Amino acid sequence: MQSFLQITTFSLLIFFYSLSLSIPTQASFDRTIEDEEVQVLGLNFKKEKLTHFKFYWHDIVGGPRPTSVKVVNPPRKSTTAFGVMNMIDNPLTEGPKLGSKLVGRAQGFYASACQTDVGLLMAMNFGFVEGKYNGSTITVLGRNMVFNKVREMPVIGGSGLFRFARGYVQARTYTFNLKNGDATVQYDCYVMHY
Structure with missing residues (x-):
C-alpha cells in the first residue's frame, strides 16, 4: 500500500510539473497586436486620411460667465505675466460670432511660460459635440x-x-478686447487619423 501511495504521489508531482511547463508565461508587459485585433479596435492603418477643421475659439475672461479662469498668479510682477495659468472650457463655434453654431469645447489650460515675450504653453482637448465627430x-x-x-x-x-x-x-487672432481681455481666435486644424 505504501508503494502504491508513493507511486501515485510521484505521478501526480510529475503531472503537475509538466502542466506548469505547458502554461505560457508572459516575458514582458508588451505584445504586438495582430491585424485581426486592429480591425476589432476600429482602426484601418491602410486608410489614413487628412481632415481640415476650421472653427473659432472663444476665450471669455470677463463678465458674469467666464470660460477662462485664472488659477495661478505669478509670484512676482512681470511684463509678460510669466507664471499666470488659466483653466479653460472655451466654446468652439462654426463662425466667428459667439452665437454661431457650437461644434465643440476647448478644455484644458494655458500658462504664460516665457519671461521675455508673451508666450503661452497651451494644453487642451478639442472635444467635439457635432455630427459624426x-x-x-x-x-x-x-x-x-x-x-x-x-x-x-x-x-x-x-x-x-x-x-x-x-x-x-x-491659430490666428480674430478679435481681442483690450478692456476685458476676451479673445476670439480662428483655429485651422489639420489632423491625420484613421
Whole structure:
C-alpha cells in the first residue's frame, strides 16, 4: 500500500510539473497586436486620411460667465505675466460670432511660460459635440507666441475617431478686447487619423 501511495504521489508531482511547463508565461508587459485585433479596435492603418477643421475659439475672461479662469498668479510682477495659468472650457463655434453654431469645447489650460515675450504653453482637448465627430477629441500641446500673426502648435493625439491622431493647428487672432481681455481666435486644424 505504501508503494502504491508513493507511486501515485510521484505521478501526480510529475503531472503537475509538466502542466506548469505547458502554461505560457508572459516575458514582458508588451505584445504586438495582430491585424485581426486592429480591425476589432476600429482602426484601418491602410486608410489614413487628412481632415481640415476650421472653427473659432472663444476665450471669455470677463463678465458674469467666464470660460477662462485664472488659477495661478505669478509670484512676482512681470511684463509678460510669466507664471499666470488659466483653466479653460472655451466654446468652439462654426463662425466667428459667439452665437454661431457650437461644434465643440476647448478644455484644458494655458500658462504664460516665457519671461521675455508673451508666450503661452497651451494644453487642451478639442472635444467635439457635432455630427459624426460627437464625443471624439483632438489633443493640442504646444507653444503659442500670442503676438505672432500665425501660431502653429502640434496635435499630439486624440480619442474616438481621432485615435492615433497627429497633425498641427494654426491659430490666428480674430478679435481681442483690450478692456476685458476676451479673445476670439480662428483655429485651422489639420489632423491625420484613421
